[in-house]
Amino acid sequence: MTAEVTTAPVEAPPAFPLSRSRCPLSPPPEYARLREEQSVSRVTLRVSGKQVWVVTQHEQVRQVLGSPDMSSNWKLPGYPLQVPLPPEVLESLELPLVAMDPPDHTVRRRALIPELTARRMQALRPRIQEVTDEHITAMLAKGGPVDLIQELAVPVPSLVFCDLIGVAPDNVGFFRHYAEQMVNRDISPEEMGAAQYEMEMHLQGLVAQKTETPGDDVLSRVIIKNKVTQELEHNDIVALARMLLFGGFDTTANIIGLGTVALLQNPEQLAQVKADPSLMPRAIEELLRYLSISDSATARVATKDVEIGGVLIRAGEGIIALNGSANRDDRFFANPDELDIHRDAKGHLAFGHGNHQCPGANLVRVELDCVFSTLFRRIPELRLAAPVEELEFKHDQLIYGLYSLPVTW
Amino acid sequence: MRIRHDRERCVGSGACAFTLPDIFDQDEDDGRVLVLVERPGEERRKAIEDVAASCPVFALTIEND
Ligand code: HEM
Ligand code: SF4
Numbered sequence: 001m002t003a004e005v006t007t008a009p010v011e012a013p014p015a016f017p018l019s020r021s022r023c024p025l026s027p028p029p030e031y032a033r034l035r036e037e038q039s040v041s042r043v044t045l046r047v048s049g050k051q052v053w054v055v056t057q058h059e060q061v062r063q064v065l066g067s068p069d070m071s072s073n074w075k076l077p078g079y080p081l082q083v084p085l086p087p088e089v090l091e092s093l094e095l096p097l098v099a100m101d102p103p104d105h106t107v108r109r110r111a112l113i114p115e116l117t118a119r120r121m122q123a124l125r126p127r128i129q130e131v132t133d134e135h136i137t138a139m140l141a142k143g144g145p146v147d148l149i150q151e152l153a154v155p156v157p158s159l160v161f162c163d164l165i166g167v168a169p170d171n172v173g174f175f176r177h178y179a180e181q182m183v184n185r186d187i188s189p190e191e192m193g194a195a196q197y198e199m200e201m202h203l204q205g206l207v208a209q210k211t212e213t214p215g216d217d218v219l220s221r222v223i224i225k226n227k228v229t230q231e232l233e234h235n236d237i238v239a240l241a242r243m244l245l246f247g248g249f250d251t252t253a254n255i256i257g258l259g260t261v262a263l264l265q266n267p268e269q270l271a272q273v274k275a276d277p278s279l280m281p282r283a284i285e286e287l288l289r290y291l292s293i294s295d296s297a298t299a300r301v302a303t304k305d306v307e308i309g310g311v312l313i314r315a316g317e318g319i320i321a322l323n324g325s326a327n328r329d330d331r332f333f334a335n336p337d338e339l340d341i342h343r344d345a346k347g348h349l350a351f352g353h354g355n356h357q358c359p360g361a362n363l364v365r366v367e368l369d370c371v372f373s374t375l376f377r378r379i380p381e382l383r384l385a386a387p388v389e390e391l392e393f394k395h396d397q398l399i400y401g402l403y404s405l406p407v408t409w
Numbered sequence: 410m411r412i413r414h415d416r417e418r419c420v421g422s423g424a425c426a427f428t429l430p431d432i433f434d435q436d437e438d439d440g441r442v443l444v445l446v447e448r449p450g451e452e453r454r455k456a457i458e459d460v461a462a463s464c465p466v467f468a469l470t471i472e473n474d
Contacts, residue, residue: 066466109420109421110421110439110440112440113421113423113435113439113440114421114435114436114437114438114439114440115440116423116440117421117423117426117434117435117440118423118424118426118427118430118434118435119426119430119434119435121423121427122427122430344459346459346462346463347462347463351422353465354420354465354466355420357420357422357465358422359421359422359423359440361422361423361424362422362423362424362427365427
């Protein structure tokens with residue numbers, strides 16, 4: 001008897017990122033198919049042509065992010081870099097916290113997180129409220145239609161960021177420009193390198209100045225504490241400042257924009273939160289899950305052979321643990337494709353999982369609470385000034401969001 | 410009811426301290442969890458169980474006396 005031999009068709013793995021054709025607020029429809037049929041599969045990175053794995057089920061994403069056999073080190077050859085960093089720039093780059101492994105990661109993370117505790121972030125609430133109110137007052141004075149991204153979504157987190165690192169608000173334009181460059185998939189490697197260099201110089205200067213004359217901000221407090229513990233070098237502190245910029249700037253602005261659209265598209269649920277602001281914290285958690293703006297930021301490279309979902313991943317191979325796909329896995333969330341502000345969205349992986357889990361999460365929660373509560377209270381008639389199909393979504397960016405969002409009232 | 414916490418596991422996400430600031434806080438030195446009220450009243454059980462379930466690294470557990 002001859003065994004029937006089936007050979008898998010030889011197809012080039014699909015290009016990553018996959019496209020979001022169906023609905024701009026939903027992840028690529030292909031994720032749903034992969035989760036069911038081939039939950040761990042290969043893709044080809046558009047930026048480099050490299051083949052890497054994507055992992056799509058909630059349980060598997062947690063497994064990858066919780067595994068000690070996964071590295072975040074961008075310099076390892078197999079790491080799935082998603083921005084076009086030229087090799088010489090990468091080589092000389094001081095790796096940010098997010099790209100470090102224990103024990104280096106552990107020491108630096110412990111220096112930062114006491115400054116970003118829930119209590120400290122709640123203490124920023126009055127300032128965040130003030131900034132939010134100022135910008136909404138300005139919007140009202142201007143009259144609609146306005147671009148909500150430029151008028152509110154970008155200014156609030158950028159000014160909060162200036163507070164965190166203790167620089168005067170008039171520096172904000174410089175940081176905004178840099179943040180935009182860094183997540184751009186289309187700029188040349190030279191431009192990327194030049195922007196990195198300029199920011200490096202700026203942050204070097206800032207840390208030197210804060211070491212000399214510390215203020216009352218996150219960066220200064222890390223510096224003051226370090227004078228006692230002596231665990232970090234000057235450059236480590238520069239890297240932490242860069243990390244705050246890199247992690248905390250563009251992300252919050254994007255979720256403010258997308259979250260506003262998602263709420264406006266679900267008027268019944270919006271009416272409920274407007275009527276009962278105590279629903280806001282749950283609604284925010286649900287928006288974070290539903291929108292999963294940094295879906296592919298949770299990337300790793302295996303340092304040992306590991307098996308995930310029955311697939312053998314070899315040491316040295318790259319993996320993108322798609323948190324946006326995990327957050328739509330019906331093994332974990334009922335009716336995952338529905339936005340439901342009443343659901344208990346805890347356990348979502350939009351902030352990652354394990355030892356790199358986003359330490360900015362509680363700041364994001366306070367910012368979103370101030371912004372959404374105030375926006376819909378002060379401008380209850382807020383509506384889109386263009387059809388959703390015409391909005392400019394950031395399909396070409398690492399962190400998903402909107403380039404602009406025309407609204408009126 | 411007694412709250413147990415595993416400081417070695419805790420990654421300092423502050424999810425617990427954000428949700429129940431009267432029961433949890435974070436260490437000024439390393440950001441890791443501090444349990445302010447180790448034996449809260451029975452009426453808080455549901456809220457504390459929810460928080461324990463949301464800890465990303467399962468560092469919080471509830472013991473019955
Ligand atoms: C909606 C907004 C945000 C989202 C969705 C988000 C998402 C994430 C994710 C998924 C990671 C983990 C990456 C990995 O596992 O490799 C991360 C790490 C990080 N985020 Fe956020 N983030 C947001 C806002 C912020 C803010 C406001 C800050 C700063 C205050 C911040 C600072 C950081 C830092 C420092 C890390 C690195 C942590 C580490 O490697 O230990 N993020 N973020
Ligand atoms: S939720 Fe868990 S990891 Fe986060 S601070 Fe509390 S105990 Fe630590």
